[in-house]
Amino acid sequence: MGLFTKILNKLGINQPEEKAAPAPVKRSAGDAAAARAERLARIRDIREKEEMPMVDVMAKLEKLASEKPMQSNWKQSIADLLFLLEIDHSYENRVELAKELGCPQEFMDDSAEMNTWLHKTVLEMIAENGGNIPMELLD
Numbered sequence: 001m002g003l004f005t006k007i008l009n010k011l012g013i014n015q016p017e018e019k020a021a022p023a024p025v026k027r028s029a030g031d032a033a034a035a036r037a038e039r040l041a042r043i044r045d046i047r048e049k050e051e052m053p054m055v056d057v058m059a060k061l062e063k064l065a066s067e068k069p070m071q072s073n074w075k076q077s078i079a080d081l082l083f084l085l086e087i088d089h090s091y092e093n094r095v096e097l098a099k100e101l102g103c104p105q106e107f108m109d110d111s112a113e114m115n116t117w118l119h120k121t122v123l124e125m126i127a128e129n130g131g132n133i134p135m136e137l138l139d
Contacts, residue, residue, distance in 0.1 A: 057131035
């Protein structure tokens with residue numbers, strides 16, 4: 001089971017692994033930006049047409065955050081998001097997740113860029129799979 005599928009399962013979104021996270025494609029940062037624009041357009045389209053039931057992941061994440069003794073910045077930090085979901089949030093695991101989701105190599109060479117790309121991509125893919133992530137967190 002891929003790491004992204006684990007994220008979806010923890011949020012109550014049960015998708016077959018091949019549907020949840022498509023096979024990674026090697027791409028440049030420019031190609032990744034174009035793919036992101038297409039993904040955001042698909043999310044808007046899915047929501048407009050109400051093609052799939054929405055899972056209230058925001059409530060789940062807020063509840064999980066309220067139960068943790070320390071402050072969480074999961075809306076901006078991939079490490080905090082993974083920690084909240086009780087998934088290994090180590091650098092090595094984040095690199096594995098970035099590779100799984102097809103992070104461009106130039107972002108992989110800079111951990112801050114990789115983490116930013118990874119956080120945006122994970123939130124977008126949660127939304128694409130039926131999670132009610134607000135557009136303001138995606139844009």
